[in-house]
Amino acid sequence: MTAWDLRQALDTRRQEHLYRQRPLVTSAQGPAVSMGDHQYLCFCSNDYLGLAAHPEVRRAFLQAAEQYGVGATASHLINGHMQPHQELEERLAKLTNRPRALLFSSGYMANLGVMSALLGKQDAVFADRLNHASLIDGVALSGAKSVRFGHQDLPHLASRLESVRARRKLIVTDGIFSMDGDAAQLPALAHLAAAHDAWLMVDDAHGIGVAGQTGAGTVEAQGLSDEQVPILMATLGKAMGTFGAFVAGSEQLIETLIQFSRTYIYTTALPPALAVATLASLEVLRQEPGRREHLNNLIRRFRHQASENQLPLLASESPIQAIIVGSAEDALQLNQFLLSEGILVTAIRPPTVPRGTARLRITLSAAHSNEQIDRLVASLIKAKQKLPGSFNYAGQ
Ligand SMILES: *Cc1c(COP(=O)(O)O)cnc(C)c1O
DSSP states (O other): OOOOOOHHHHHHHHHTTOOOOOOOOOSOSSSEEEETTEEEEEOOOOOTTSOTTOHHHHHHHHHHHHHHOSOOOSOIIIIIOOHHHHHHHHHHHHHHTSSEEEEESOHHHHHHHHHHHHOOTTOEEEEETTOOHHHHHHHHHHTOEEEEEOTTOHHHHHHHHHHOOOSSEEEEEESBOTTTOOBOOHHHHHHHHHHTTOEEEEEOTTTTTTSSTTSOOHHHHTTOOTTTSSEEEEESSSTTSSOOEEEEEOHHHHHHHHHHOHHHHTSOOOOHHHHHHHHHHHHHHHHOTHHHHHHHHHHHHHHHHHHHTTOOOOSOSSSEEEEEEESHHHHHHHHHHHHHTTEEOOEEOTTSSOTTOEEEEEEOOTTSOHHHHHHHHHHHHHHHHHOGGGGOOOOO
């Protein structure tokens, strides 16, 4: 038996400046985190509302662990479906104003599960070029034809809908694009879906909790009905500060997923305490609308200061604020410089983003203060003086 040689692929990754390393966080998550002996201001978590370490959420989690233990011990269809899961599903259905919701163990699995349950070889999925990897993998697993369209390029989508034949057509999009921060144009997408007898699925991983009057997400913010968006998916691991994910939609959709979604059926249910913690997050969301207000103020403050100092941000009203650097090497250098300033912003590189668009993906949270935003801007200004080449990306 000869050993496999894994070295070459690793070496290539390194040479291309695409090698991944995991920063080791030794404290709780929050606006400031420890890595060993050092403290950093963190601007890369998806804890947009600062709920991951919220006292009410922690307390709910601990109490539920006392009451229900830790593991769910089996899948939902065996004996793992517990009262907290049921309650959380009902609350999520109410939040999203849909007949039902179904919990999944993660957003990645929800996307795989939805597509593989609903689609097969005779079908086609029309996907924005910048959709999240889990949506792309979901199409592959389903066996449906994959049709990509340019980012937010609706004429391109229209022409693809026109020319591709399929039994079912599904248009799928991030609600807020995960690496760019811009919002999908849902009314226009819904219009195209209706015109071509297609369904529209929105992955609102970054919109839930943040966008919309009640925090129900991008679909609420843009005023679409559940007929227009029959499949709404979102994760609980980001603004909700916990873990897991859900799909919301009609009775028939949810029953279909329970019967046919393999990533739902063949995996252990979430720990019930996580469901209780998420219920607490939803309660904070309802009772403290000021969190979203503060977050929006921080976003405006950051964008205003960035513009005054010629820091080139992508257009985005969401907590995701990206500076495209271009080369992976430059992005890493910038990340290192910011670390020396006591600031943690991970460099996002291909294949997470298209080649030549490595970037700093800055994320803001309601847990940040105005002063922390000011510190971030001051460090970015220093970075620009030191590494000017990283701030004049001119497009691909
Ligand atoms: C994070 C993310 C997911 C995956 O959700 P998890 O619960 O982390 O598995 C899916 N879609 C998008 C757009 C995401 O950003």
